[in-house]
Amino acid sequence: MDKKYVYMDYAATTFTKPEVLEEMMPYFTENFANPSSKFYSISAKPRMAIDKARERVAKAINAEKDEIYFTAGGSEADNWALKGVAFANKNKGNHIITTVIEHHAITHTCEFLKKHGFEITYLPVNEEGLISIEDLKNAIKDTTILVSVMFANNEVGAIQPIKEIGEVCRERKIYFHTDAVQAVAHVGVDVKDMNIDMLSMAGHKFYGPKGIGALYIKKGVKIENLIHGGGQEKGRRASTENVPGIVGIGKAVELAVSELEEESKRVSYLRDKLINGLTERIPHVKLNGPRGDKRLPGNVNMCFVGVEGETLLLDLDFEGICASTGSACASGSLDPSHVLLAMGLTHGIAHGSLRLSLGANTTEEEVEYVLDILPQIIKRRREMSPYWEEYLNSLKEGEK
Template identity: 60%
Template sequence: MQSAYLDYAATTPTDSEVLAAMMPYFTEVFGNPSSVYSFAAKSRKAIDTARGQVARALNAEPDEIFFTGSGTEADNWALKGTMERLRSKGDHLITTKIEHHAILHTAEYLEKVEGFHVTYLPVDSDGRVRMEDLEAAMTDKTVLVSVMFANNEVGTIQPIGEIGSLCRRRGVLFHTDAVQAAAQLDIDVKALNIDMLSLSAHKMYGPKGVGAFYLRRGLRLENFVHGGGQEKGLRASTENLAGIVGLGVAIERLKAHLPKEKARLCALRDRLIDGVLSKIPDTKLNGARGDERLPNNTNFSFIGIEGETLLLDLDSKGISASTGSACSSASLEPSHVLLALGLSHEMAHGSLRMTLGRGTTGEQVDYVLNVLPEIVARRRSMSPLWEDFLKRRGEK
C-alpha cells in the first residue's frame, strides 16, 4: 500500500544532518554551559554558534535571540512579559480571532486573571487582518499587538510589513507568532519592523522541545521563567544543549534551501488544490491563494461530511492528515479559525488540512487525488447531512 505523510504543519522529521550535529552534545560535549571550567567552554561555544545561526536566518543580532523550550513558551513570554512590564504605560493588547491557542489562551489569562483589556480582531473570508480594523482598535492604552505571521490551519499570510510599520509609527510593540512561517518563508525582522518573534525547531526539521524568541535590542520584558542566570538572566533553566545545536543547524539548512524548496512546494500545493477542487464537487478551499498562502498548506471543507471520518478513512489508505491544529486535534469543537472566516459549524466540521514537506512527492499528491474523491463520495452516500444539502438544493 502506498503512503503519504501530509501533516508537516503538525511536526516534521528531524533532518539526518541535524541529528548528526546534535549527537556529540548528548555524550561527548555535555558540560553545563554555566560552569566555569574549560570543559564547559565547548558547550557555551555551541550555544553561541546556534544563536548566530538563528540570528542570521532572521536578519537579527545574536544578542537578540533567546532560546526557549518551545514556540508556545516564546508566545507566552512575549505576551505576559510585555503586558506585565508595561502595565504602567497601558493595559491594552490587540490580537486576532485566528491565533494559535498558545496566544489565545494566554490572552484570555491576561484578560480574566490579570485584568488587562484584550481586543480580538476579526478577519476577512480568507483569514486576513484588515488594516483599518487594527488601526481603529488602537488606543492610547495599547502597548502590544500580536498577529501571527501565517495561520497554521488555513495558511493565509498576514500583511506583516504593514502591521509592523503601523505599530512602529504608533509607538506600539509588535509580536508575531512565526512558528509556521519561519519554516516556509524568508523573514527579515528589521525590514518588517518586528519587535518580537516566536519560532519552533520541530516545524523546520529540528528536534522537539526547543524554540527561539527574538527580542529587539533595547526592549526589556519581565522574566517568564525564574531561577538561574541563563539567557542573560531573562530565561532561567539549564540550556537544552543538543536541542539548541539542532535548532541552529536546522534553520541554517532550511534557509540555504528555501528558494528552491518553496518553489517545489508551491507547485505541489497548487496541483493538490486544483485537483481536489476539480475532482470533488461542493468543496471549498479555506484561506487565500497564491503568494498569500504558505507554500505547503491546503485546507478544504467538504459539504456533508465530518472531518474526523475523513481522517480515519485516509489513515486506512496510509495517508496522514489533520482537521486543523495538532494541539487541538482531539477536540470535537469546530475550528475557531474556520468559524472566524465565516464558515458555518457544519462546514467547519467537514474540514481537512493537508500540509506538504520535504518528503512529499508528485506521486503522493496523485495518490491522494486518486483516493480522496472515492472516500468523499462514499461518506456522502451515508451522510444525512449530505441528504439534507441535496434536498435544500432541490436535487432530491
C-alpha cells in the same frame, strides 16, 4: 512489515533531518558538560555551540545575536512575549490587540491576561483569513501597549501583511509581536525590514528537534524575565540549557533557509496540484484561505460538504495517509475550528474541514495517490450521510 504512510501533516510537526541529528549527537555524549560550568575547559565546547546556534538563528531572520533567546518551544515563546510585555508595561497601559484566528498559545494567554486586568481586542478576519490594516488602526487606543498577530495561520495558511502591521505599530510606538512558528524557514522573514519587536519560532516546524524554540526580542523592548533562578539566557530564562536542542534548532534553521527559495517553489507546485485536482474531482468542495503568494507553500485546507472531518482522518489513515482537521494541538476536540468559524463558515461546513500540509519528503506520486484515494472516500461517505441528502435537497429548493 511496517505499513508505508504518506505523511501530509508537516504543519503539525516535521522529522529531524539527518544533518541536524548528526550535529546534535556529540552534545548528548562526549560534549555533555554544563555550559555554565566555566572553571574547567570541557564546558567551552557546549558554550561555543550555543553561541554558534544563536548566530545561526539570528542570521535566519536578520536579527542580532544577542536578541535571540532560546525557549522550550513556540508556545513558551508566545507566553513569554505576551505576559512579559504586559506585566512590564502595565504602568503605560493595559490594552492588547490580537486576532480571532491566533493559535491557542496566544488566545489562552490573552484570556489569562484578561483575568489580570488587561483589556483584549480581537481583530476580525475576512473570508480568506486576513486582517484589515484599517481595523488595526481603528482598534488602537492610548492605552495600547502590544499588538500580536501571527505571521501565517497554522490551519489555513493565510500570510498576514506583517510589514504593514509593523509600520503601524512603529508609528504609534506600540510593541509588535508575531507568532511565526509556521513561517520561519518557510517564507522570508526579516525582523528589521518588517518592524518586528518580538518573534516566536519552534524548531520542530522546520526539521529540527522538538522541545526547543526561540524568542527574538529587539533591543530596548521592556519585558519581564520568564524564569527566575540562574543566569542563563542573560538571566531572562533560568534553567540549564538544552544544548543538543539548541544545536539542532541552529543547524535546522540554517539548512532550511539555505533551501527556502527552491523548496518553496517545489512545494507550492505540489500544493496547487493538490488543490486544483481535488477541486476538479470532488463537487461541492471549498478551499479555505487565500491562493498564491498569500498562502504558505505547503498548506491545503478544504471543506467537503456532507462529510465529518474526523471521519475523513480515520478513512485516510486506513489508506496510509496522515492528515489533520486543523491545529494538531486541538485535533482531539470535536468542536469546529475557531479559525474557520471566524472566516464566516457555518458549523456544519466547518466540521467537514481537512488540512493536508506538504513538506520536504512530499512527492508528486504521493499527491497523485491522495488525488486518487480522497475522492473515493468523499463519494462513499456522502452516500452514507443524511446531511448530504439534505444539502442536495436544499440546493434543489433554492433553484425553484
